[in-house]
Amino acid sequence: MQDYVxxxxxxxxxxxxxxxxxxxxxxxxxxxRREPRYGLELVELLNTRGLGVSEGSIYPLLGRLRAxxxxxxxxxxxxxxxxxxxxxxxxxxxxxxxSMLAAWREFAGAFERVIGDRP
Numbered sequence: 001m002q003d004y005v006x007x008x009x010x011x012x013x014x015x016x017x018x019x020x021x022x023x024x025x026x027x028x029x030x031x032x033r034r035e036p037r038y039g040l041e042l043v044e045l046l047n048t049r050g051l052g053v054s055e056g057s058i059y060p061l062l063g064r065l066r067a068x069x070x071x072x073x074x075x076x077x078x079x080x081x082x083x084x085x086x087x088x089x090x091x092x093x094x095x096x097x098x099s100m101l102a103a104w105r106e107f108a109g110a111f112e113r114v115i116g117d118r119p
Contacts, residue, residue: 020051024061026104027051029089029097032071038084062087070096 006014024046031037031045039058046053065071070093077083089097 020053021057023104024051024053024057025065026097026100027053028058028061028065029070029093029100032087032089032093033097036074036086036088038076038086041084042087065093069093 027046027049028042031042037045039062040055042062043053043055043058046058062071065087066073069090071087072090074086074088075083076086
């Protein structure tokens with residue numbers, strides 16, 4: 001029996017998906033550093049930055065971040081249209097964001113050194 005080998009394009013797409021999933025929490029925390037945002041606003045912001053985020057991935061993450069006390073929520077009624085649930089970083093969320101960002105920079109720096117090792 002011959003093993004199935006996935007075409008390279010599909011492998012890279014799957015790898016990109018895992019990379020996105022692994023970095024989404026940091027991207028959300030970073031997006032909440034300056035101001036509270038509601039879920040769909042986060043999706044749109046992250047997509048304008050090229051991250052390819054869906055509502056189906058952001059809301060479970062926001063729920064987990066709330067359970068971990070990294071974000072808190074507040075319903076805001078703008079007076080026109082419908083209310084939005086805004087997410088705001090807590091003190092714990094800010095600390096997590098800074099720690100994760102430091103780890104990201106360390107990892108990215110190490111990876112840049114690996115990239116620079118080309119023959």
